[in-house]
Amino acid sequence: MRFFFRSRQFKIILSIFLCVVISATVFGLIGEHIAPQADIAGTIAAPFKSAATFVSGFFSDISKKYSDGNKLMLENAELKNELNDLRKKVADYSDIKSQNEFYENYLEIKDANPDFSFTSASLIARDAEDPYGGFTLNKGSLSGIAKYDPVITDAGVIGYISEVGLTTSKVATVLSPEITLGALDVRTKDSGIVSGSIELAKDKLCRMSNLSRSCSVAVGDWIMTSGEGIFPEGLLIGQISAISSDKYNTSIYADIKPFAELSDIKNVMVITDFEGQGGINPDKNGEK
Numbered sequence: 001m002r003f004f005f006r007s008r009q010f011k012i013i014l015s016i017f018l019c020v021v022i023s024a025t026v027f028g029l030i031g032e033h034i035a036p037q038a039d040i041a042g043t044i045a046a047p048f049k050s051a052a053t054f055v056s057g058f059f060s061d062i063s064k065k066y067s068d069g070n071k072l073m074l075e076n077a078e079l080k081n082e083l084n085d086l087r088k089k090v091a092d093y094s095d096i097k098s099q100n101e102f103y104e105n106y107l108e109i110k111d112a113n114p115d116f117s118f119t120s121a122s123l124i125a126r127d128a129e130d131p132y133g134g135f136t137l138n139k140g141s142l143s144g145i146a147k148y149d150p151v152i153t154d155a156g157v158i159g160y161i162s163e164v165g166l167t168t169s170k171v172a173t174v175l176s177p178e179i180t181l182g183a184l185d186v187r188t189k190d191s192g193i194v195s196g197s198i199e200l201a202k203d204k205l206c207r208m209s210n211l212s213r214s215c216s217v218a219v220g221d222w223i224m225t226s227g228e229g230i231f232p233e234g235l236l237i238g239q240i241s242a243i244s245s246d247k248y249n250t251s252i253y254a255d256i257k258p259f260a261e262l263s264d265i266k267n268v269m270v271i272t273d274f275e276g277q278g279g280i281n282p283d284k285n286g287e288k
Contacts, residue, residue: 109154109269116232117273119143123265124168132176132201133262139270140165148230150271156236156259157181157225158268171268174237174258175201182228183208183237190215191226194237194256204262205241209253219243223256232274 110118121137139145141164151158151171159179162172172178175196183194196206208223221240227233238258245252 109152113232113274115275116271117144119145119270119272120267121145121169121270122267127170131198132178132196133173133204134159134162134176135171135265137169137171137268137270138167140167140169142166144272145169145270146272150231150235151268152235152271153260153265153268155261156238157231158260158262158265160230161270169270173262174206175204175262180229181231181237182226183223184226185215185217185240186222186224187218188216188221190217191228192254194223200255205255205257206238207253208240208256209251211252211254213250213252215252217243217252217254221254223254232271 110116119139121139121143123135124138125136127134127136137145137151145161145164147161147164149161151160157174159171159173159176161169162178163170173196174181174194177196177198179195181194182191184191190211192208192210194206194208200207208217211217217240219240219242223237223240225231225233225235225237236259238256240254241257242255243252244255
């Protein structure tokens with residue numbers, strides 16, 4: 001036995017035993033120290049971990065909202081484009097419809113006035129500085145248009161040609177004092193002269209003057225051309241909106257609201273010839 005404790009085998013077994021005991025002790029001590037430190041580290045790290053989770057979620061939400069916002073913007077842009085296309089189609093349809101109505105009325109007026117020669121024309125510019133609503137047409141002398149030619153629509157008298165170029169012409173309206181029209185009350189046959197003024201033009205009116213004291217004109221009566229002057233007879237001018245007299249009560253005048261809405265004009269008819277025109281329009285003398 002004594003030799004065994006001194007033998008090499010015993011020393012090896014003892015060494016192994018001691019290693020096991022020492023290892024167990026060390027790991028036990030380490031475990032006692034590590035566990036509290038892990039808890040402390042976890043406690044310290046917990047708020048940072050929560051903050052990181054919040055920040056991550058926050059930016060994730062922003063990213064999602066940004067993505068949704070872009071998608072909505074694209075959808076809105078597409079809807080706006082579709083709406084613009086629809087508006088253009090409606091506008092094109094309205095223009096075509098307006099043109100068709102104009103030519104239908106044009107043919108009706110031609111049929112009703114076989115002795116008139118017409119040229120159709122379109123408005124291409126308005127004179128912003130003209131208080132009487134003057135405008136420019138897309139046709140001129142090359143289309144047979146001359147100065148003082150009457151300009152009308154299916155609604156009634158617009159005015160006359162005040163200036164002529166080769167391919168364009170300017171129109172002075174019935175609101176202008178430049179124009180005087182021989183006029184007749186359709187109901188009573190009372191006659192007078194229709195012209196405009198700067199004050200009346202503010203209300204889009206013209207005035208029938210030279211009425212006799214014994215006339216029986218009334219508000220609501222229709223006024224047409226009498227054939228006196230450069231306009232042929234029978235063209236509607238407008239409707240009486242008010243009747244007044246001068247301060248001496250010696251003459252009567254009637255304010256006229258033109259039937260044609262001057263601000264809405266797009267297309268007109270220019271009467272380039274009618275029976276008797278050569279005798280009252282100096283620019284037409286010698287043409288017949």
